[in-house]
Amino acid sequence: MTDPSDPTVADIPLVQLLTPAGVRTTSPEYAYDGSLPDIQDLFRDLVMTRRLDTEAFALQRHGELGLWPPALGQEAAQVGSARALRPQDFAFPTYRDHGVVLCRGEDPVHLLGIFRGSSLGGWDPSEHNVALPNIIIGAQTLHATGYAMALTLEGLVGTGDPERDAASIAYLGDGATSQGDFNEALDWAAVHQAPVVFFCQNNQYAISVPLERQTRVPISQRADGFGLPGVRVDGNDVLACHAVTTAALQRARDGQGPTLIEAVTYRMGPHTTSDDPTRYREAAEADVWRAKDAIERVRLHLVSEGVPAEWFAEVQAEADALGVHLREACQNIPEPDLAELFDHVHVDTTEETEQQRAEYVAWRDSLEGSVA
Amino acid sequence: MTEKMTMVKALNTGLRASMDQDPKVIVMGEDVGRLGGVFRVTEGLQKDFGEGRVMDTPLAESAILGTAIGMTFRGFRPVVEIQFDGFVYPAYDQIVSQVSRLHFRSGGKIPMPIVIRIPFGGGIGAVEHHSDSPEAQFALTAGLKVVSCADPHDAHWMIQQAIESDDPVVFMEPKRRYWESGQVDTGSTSLPLFASRVVRPGTDATLIAYGPMVKTCLESAAAAAEEGIDLEVIDLRTLSPLDLGPVIESVRRTGHAVVVHEAQRTLGLGAEVASRITEECFYSLEAPVQRVTGYDLPYPPSRVEEEFLPGLDRILDAVDRARAY
């Protein structure tokens, strides 16, 4: 018998639509209704996300990035959910959601810039409807809730117009569910029936701390106490992640309120390139999850559907091209100019800011003079 | 059009004017709707602007600020009320690590036009956590702007100017002055938001204050005048950015400066003001800049708050100390 208080083995149904062997299955409530080419598109996104991730990891090892938080193993959760978004929906990612940023159409070189220490993000969130990744754990769950409340105020919910109705999605990890902000966000979202989806990637660890140190109940069940539905989905199954997120977003856009999704997955790599997971987990554990790989199962499925080897080779070539591009682009990320940063402290700059800029510039110029 | 009203009423009419003018202005906080706020600053707004624009929120300060941020992404201009100074700390993270930085992080792409209204300061015999003066904690946070009004006229205009600002403004309301009346010229703004002003000209020493202490300084100056000492009083109005032009001009004339605030002394606004005066007025100063502040204690039980807070005697004593050099 499973221990009902163990959040890792809770016998709550896990929505799964594609088995690790690549076999399509059904769930009573959720269905993936895309075509074979749609699944091929998801496969491509998965491969690109992994390539971005492994490339960035390597760039860090080559000293080009100061740090990188790998998404390895979590591609299906990120791609499946992000591809369920419509252009008018808005995503609030964390530092690990590279696949989300990529799928939204934001230039992944921006992500490299953050971890290279060249920028703090710097993009305009309204361009691709994706916010700057948040490092403060849980904070963005409230931003997404407020964004959703604003959508309601603007009448962009429940009109029945698929081009108009919109929702927001907040990404978070299992550790973040312990934060007050997350709990406040669930409560607010439910009270206001805000069109927001909370997408939690339960990758089993918050740095070194395992899930059972964060919660005594499965994350999806946390929704119950706040009055919103909670869904538990196989986070390595891109079809299932896509299906449950599509349904949750539709509920939100229709004006039926928020949903909490728990995507059960595993962080295959370290927390960041500075972390050493051998200090807190057994290698055998990762082997179990390797057998559930997000990409391999889609590949098996596509092969069984008769997708030819040449197509896979094309995707591989595209991924290689992305790799080459990222390597080059990373080295060409412009060095930040401290003098320019003074521009962005305020919209209406202050005399004090200008004086300090002038002080810095004068000092910098004097140094250049002394070298010459 | 000049009208006599309390500071509460002045803030209320100011908020109303901003909401009338801009449909993107929304008010949110605990009890701000039906009740009109515990101090009634938002009285009647929900009735006139609806529950969408005047929102009673769940009791969660971090969420008040966090959701306000999300709303700015859609062009809203949230004016959030923190019920009392001592309750802003749960929202501190959202304010200092999110509100203050998003414009900067986005390379100037996202404005954060949020006004954070905080009734602050002591002197009303309140229980614990209802009398704090946390303004310096926000003034030292790059990216935020911090202001404090001292009288109804300023309250009326400063709130509207703060709402118009595309930058986040922490708006410190001196709660012990809420019920004091003054003339409000609803037709004229008189001063820009980020400017200090001389509220009483004088020649012998300069008193520098803001918010609740402006009136206390004016009373001190009146008392000093009876002894033939002519004190200039400056209301800083803006704490970040500081507008020290009038202060420096004044201290160069008087040679004596006394900074007064309710907040604890160490690393309070007074420390910054004193340091700037020293940098700018070194050769004009006839004495070190004096500070009259709350002591470095957590806010004490209210039965001793009169001794904790700067009053006439402590201020005049500091003036004497400065003039004795």
Ligand SMILES: Cc1ncc(C[n+]2csc(CCOP(=O)(O)OP(=O)(O)O)c2C)c(N)n1
């Ligand atoms: C408020 C806050 N506290 C601590 C940290 C340091 N920290 C960064 S990531 C992390 C673990 C987060 O775990 P989880 O939410 O499960 O997300 P994951 O990293 O697994 O994606 C911690 C403690 C932080 N960034 N923010």
